[in-house]
Amino acid sequence: MVKETETTQIGLRIDTNLLKEIDEMAEYENIDRMSWIRRALATFLKGEQLEAKNEAIENYVELIIDENKLKEILALNEIPIDLKKAREETLNKIKGGKKYYGKHLY
Numbered sequence: 001m002v003k004e005t006e007t008t009q010i011g012l013r014i015d016t017n018l019l020k021e022i023d024e025m026a027e028y029e030n031i032d033r034m035s036w037i038r039r040a041l042a043t044f045l046k047g048e049q050l051e052a053k054n055e056a057i058e059n060y061v062e063l064i065i066d067e068n069k070l071k072e073i074l075a076l077n078e079i080p081i082d083l084k085k086a087r088e089e090t091l092n093k094i095k096g097g098k099k100y101y102g103k104h105l106y
Helices: 016-028 033-061 067-074 081-095
Strands: none
Touching (some): 016 033, 033 067, 033 081
8 A cells, every 4th residue: 555645736937948848758758747847856856865965974074064963964873983984084184284185284
C-alpha cells in the first residue's frame, strides 16, 4: 500500500519558453506536465541538499563551522574520524605558519 502524502497547491509563473521545454520533456517521457515538474523539483532539491551537506563537511574541515553545527546539518551523533583528522591537519597548517590556500597564516 502506498502512503499518501499531504500536498499543498501553489501558483507559479514560468517563462513561456521554459514551459515549452517542460512540455516537450513531459511529452517525450509520456507523463503529464505537473508530474514532470514535481519530479524535476524533487530531483533538483535532492541534489541541492547533497551539495549543502558536502559544503558543510568542507566548512567543518576548513574551521568555518564547529562540530555541533556539522552534527546538526548531517544528523550525526558523532563526527567520523577521517573528518576529525582532516580538520586537525588544517589546524596544524595554521599553527605551523604553513602556506594555506596560497597565503601564509600565522
